Amino acid sequence: MNKKALIIGGSALAIVAIVVALIFIFTGGEDAYRSIKVFEIDGSCKVERDGDSLDAFKNMALSSGDSLTVGEGSFARLKLDDDKYVYLEANTKINLTATGTANDSKTMVYIERGSMLTEVKKKLSATSSYDIVTPNTTMSIRGTKTLTQVLEDTVTGHVQTSNAVLEGQVKIKAVKVKADGTVVSVEKDLGAGEGNAFSSNKEELVSQEEMKSIADTGASVSGIKVEIVSEEDADVIFDVATFEASFLENVKSILVADAQAETGEEGLSQEQIDAINAQLGEVLESFDVISTESQNAIDAATSGETEPEPTPEVTPEPDPVIAVDPDWNWEYTPATETDETQNEGTTLIDGDTNLLVIGDADDETDDSEEQGDGADEAGAQYDDNDDVADEEGESDEADETDESDETGEED
Numbered sequence: 001m002n003k004k005a006l007i008i009g010g011s012a013l014a015i016v017a018i019v020v021a022l023i024f025i026f027t028g029g030e031d032a033y034r035s036i037k038v039f040e041i042d043g044s045c046k047v048e049r050d051g052d053s054l055d056a057f058k059n060m061a062l063s064s065g066d067s068l069t070v071g072e073g074s075f076a077r078l079k080l081d082d083d084k085y086v087y088l089e090a091n092t093k094i095n096l097t098a099t100g101t102a103n104d105s106k107t108m109v110y111i112e113r114g115s116m117l118t119e120v121k122k123k124l125s126a127t128s129s130y131d132i133v134t135p136n137t138t139m140s141i142r143g144t145k146t147l148t149q150v151l152e153d154t155v156t157g158h159v160q161t162s163n164a165v166l167e168g169q170v171k172i173k174a175v176k177v178k179a180d181g182t183v184v185s186v187e188k189d190l191g192a193g194e195g196n197a198f199s200s201n202k203e204e205l206v207s208q209e210e211m212k213s214i215a216d217t218g219a220s221v222s223g224i225k226v227e228i229v230s231e232e233d234a235d236v237i238f239d240v241a242t243f244e245a246s247f248l249e250n251v252k253s254i255l256v257a258d259a260q261a262e263t264g265e266e267g268l269s270q271e272q273i274d275a276i277n278a279q280l281g282e283v284l285e286s287f288d289v290i291s292t293e294s295q296n297a298i299d300a301a302t303s304g305e306t307e308p309e310p311t312p313e314v315t316p317e318p319d320p321v322i323a324v325d326p327d328w329n330w331e332y333t334p335a336t337e338t339d340e341t342q343n344e345g346t347t348l349i350d351g352d353t354n355l356l357v358i359g360d361a362d363d364e365t366d367d368s369e370e371q372g373d374g375a376d377e378a379g380a381q382y383d384d385n386d387d388v389a390d391e392e393g394e395s396d397e398a399d400e401t402d403e404s405d406e407t408g409e410e411d
């Protein structure tokens with residue numbers, strides 16, 4: 001080999017080394033290289049990066065640390081490493097962390113609010129991780145399809161997170177700050193067709209950075225280990241996962257469209273097409289279970305809020321039975337109260353006087369005594385009437401006896 005050939009060979013190696021170095025510099029090193037982009041978009045989506053707000057567009061390259069907010073009536077779909085997809089429903093906000101390489105990746109999606117479909121189509125390598133984090137839960141996945149929805153009351157700070165699995169297996173941690181200030185977590189394993197919901201009050205939540213640290217290391221930012229306890233010890237209750245109907249409809253459309261696109265690819269055998277359709281069928285079965293449970297829970301909650309409580313039946317009390325003397329004359333003529341008669345009594349038909357008490361308190365005693373005397377006189381008169389009635393009755397009996405005797409004599 002001559003000297004000229006050595007010079008040319010050395011120059012070529014130097015050029016290759018320079019190119020590799022430039023790639024390493026501009027990508028931030030091999031460990032920082034990831035392929036992340038906006039795969040689909042409809043409507044508006046804002047990307048916050050280093051203090052700037054950018055309008056997202058199709059095929060836009062994304063960076064680790066970006067935050068995305070999908071506008072009203074819009075949606076966006078992200079693609080990571082050619083085998084991971086994230087669908088974001090309208091009014092959804094996330095923060096994205098993606099480091100490493102496609103074969104040694106670390107992905108974390110923090111969903112602050114809204115609804116999200118996550119698809120990891122190829123099982124992750126042993127050194128890769130993928131975590132979905134919410135204000136009160138973490139979910140570790142390796143190769144699956146999941147649904148996540150976060151609802152927040154902006155007034156009270158109350159948060160409800162619903163997680164469900166369409167395919168594969170996941171482990172969910174519910175994180176809570178107890179009354180004594182300690183942070184604990186409760187673990188739940190979920191399989192295909194399973195889901196749950198977990199709610200937290202504002203004082204039971206930790207910060208976004210704390211939740212990310214717990215998902216990553218199992219400890220707080222300061223390094224304090226978060227203890228895993230039972231549901232009873234943490235005073236945690238898991239409910240049925242609930243999702244908005246419009247979100248579920250969009251998810252189903254995406255699943256079907258993706259399967260159709262895969263089966264339409266060139267070079268697929270019928271066996272591969274059948275496998276894709278069979279997988280879609282299993283996913284849709286899980287989807288139907290989750291969708292039905294979600295709708296039933298929503299219907300039950302809605303009916304409980306709007307249905308009025310039944311009015312108790314009121315049984316009317318029977319009118320009191322008053323014994324009335326058939327011989328007593330109950331007719332009376334009420335006196336018309338005028339300036340001349342307002343201090344006078346009202347005369348009943350039987351002669352009793354009902355005195356109207358008007359004046360000083362000293363006069364009331366005298367009037368009361370007069371009323372008492374009147375009542376005694378009325379009672380005496382009532383007795384006299386009874387005596388008269390008895391005498392009349394005896395007289396009638398005597399007359400009947402005399403008539404009977406006269407009839408007998410005529411016979």
